[in-house]
Amino acid sequence: MAARVDLAQLADISVNSTVLLLCMIFVARPIGVYLSTMSSSLRWQEKALISWIAPRGIVAAAVSALFSIKLEQNGMDEASILASLVFFVIIFTVVLQSLTAKPIAKMLGEREPAPLGFLIFGGNHFARLLAKELMQTGLQVKIADTNWEAISAARMEGIPTYFGNPSSEHAQRTMDLTGIGNLLVLSPHKQMNSLVTQYYQFLFGEEHVAGLGATDKKEFEGHLPTEKYMKSLGLFNNVSYSKLASMSSQGASLKKTSITAEFSWEDYKKKYENRYTPLFMFDEKNHVKLVTKETTYSEDKIKGIVSLIKPETPVSE
Template structure:
């Protein structure tokens, strides 16, 4: 097998993205899969050792990747998002972090038997959770918005604080244990932290100003942002190690709250880069661990420390810091349990292990082992339990995938009613109260607002909805909605009514290939669908069984019937489009828009009389 660095880079990419795909395919926590694959490829099978093979480039690569990930996460920290959550987020990020530091340090000293210096350093380090572990968990768990936002804000804000707290603890210990104490190092550290925050703010303001005033062409915006992020991180980090994380967090938050449209346009691109980096560095970090480090994990003191951190320190710090807030007991219980440690803890622990070792602390070698033990245990435990616990505490949005319909008219209202009858969540969004009158009269859930406005983004919770249908009378607007929300919902889950116009025999004013799959058939525009309803077409539900197959249904149906969607027993739907082939199976329910007439009566009579020899009930074919 080739042993070149190039081959190893290729292997890291394949294993990282392969782990992400396997986690998505089999509904497993991605960070758990990546950790296990990294251990298999590294210390267990010996396929690679990135730390040894990359040499001096290993730590800079990891550091830059963490900086980009943290910056990308902080771009989502708009202050508008935490309306009503400011107090819990502030308490957890300050009082909660401080309590976690003190309690964690005491636990490390008395249970893991670390010296006071190593204990307070590792205690500061372990207050972090971070976007590398929190974001994948939030994507998989479908938490309600409130606890999800708190976990996200805590993870991104506390990440640099934890690293700085570890540095601060080391500086304090060094000052107190020195023969000739000199407070200049502490003053330098505090000054460097303030400088890093100001530097990040200035970089964010500077690049935001350039974007707003047109001093940066579109094709250079993403490269320019990444270059400034790396420069901002490096400049701060050179002055005092780990202050670079504070700088990029400040830069991201500054840009997030400037309201620059081009930043929002680039966010999805940066999310993709972030996923690639998370996959790569998780594989690199776990593959670089040594076998003796893994074996030390089973030491009773280390195992006891990990259990106390999970079951005592974290819950206690959350419950004490949130006294007097409006968080419910269930929310506190979930927040008190979910605190997986990730990339920042693993990377920074290696730095402090070497620093403490050079300072003469013999227990410094245990820091890496304890860090890996806590990281791997929390990643596995919280990764597999967050969904189950959220459901038990009624904080999960689990259920049948819903459909968000943009545009209120006769067809969309009737479509929403049919979805309600198969117990699928549905919501109609429109900016016109007049158009929403039909939805209100039909008892269909609705939201009054402009789908593309920033206000709607913060007021409308889109988490319960897996599918989106743009069905207004404006074809260009439908295409724009699909393009905007395609990254959030996925290319295969965003649909639009056909822009086809019979009078022009064309696709109207919108190119067919613009984002959003065309529903049903390209000849069926919204006008045509509404026209069918005015001609007394009805929504009909047909059960596909072993006795009445899909092939039989196709042979029996009226030629003017419009096939709409198929509801699976699992609750997932398949909408009919010209690009996606839908083949219902036994147990599925097929919903169609069916014309009235004698043929339907014949079909219903035939279905009613069709029974098996065993006396099964007739196939269900009913009007909705």
């Protein structure tokens, strides 16, 4: 189509084309969107955003050149204007919408917030406790697991879930990750952990994927996972899955504590000494920061901490 555009011809029709373009943007398109969504549950803000940024001109671009040729063959000499007109509309709307989509969406309140939520792979007891604690901070959280009993327990506790492998093709099609941009791997399934981790390192970015630490048991070099996967391990100060399971069996529980002038960070460490495993901290804006083996933080900015606290007297198994 671009090859058939006559720039001189385009300049000649620029005024009329601009009027037509404005009518399309502010009259024809909103009416079309309104009529086609009358029976939908869309709010007016959503309809307005669709009217502004939804694709237009795709079909016209595909057939305009053909139409102009056929019309010229039928004696309509000015039909060549059609290709230039469609080209003008497409170029103008693409540029205009690209520059204004973000502020328009923000103005209408339809811009999706930053994906700060967590997808947790593993639905064990500890994972469910952590999910509920994160949900209380206002974050989006979802648990994924291939174990139906774990998924059923999570649903009973009001936690959004996905039953299956979160890196599967089915998950790509059906799992809603709105508001979620981080992955925590808390599953005991080593082989699947590696696959899920590497998939979400590509999807979310390496810095947004973390898993529990590896065990101290030495393995044959040929059985070791990739270096990229190993770098993602170290969640909760490099605690292993077996250590978490052991602590849970001894009656450990999650506890959220506010750090104040009356109860400082030093008071916290003195009170719980070696009985606590820090999970995440939050600042005055309630922003969550997970604790990993590489976590650095300024103690004066910590306003609260959530830890797994072992009881003073361990519960006998």
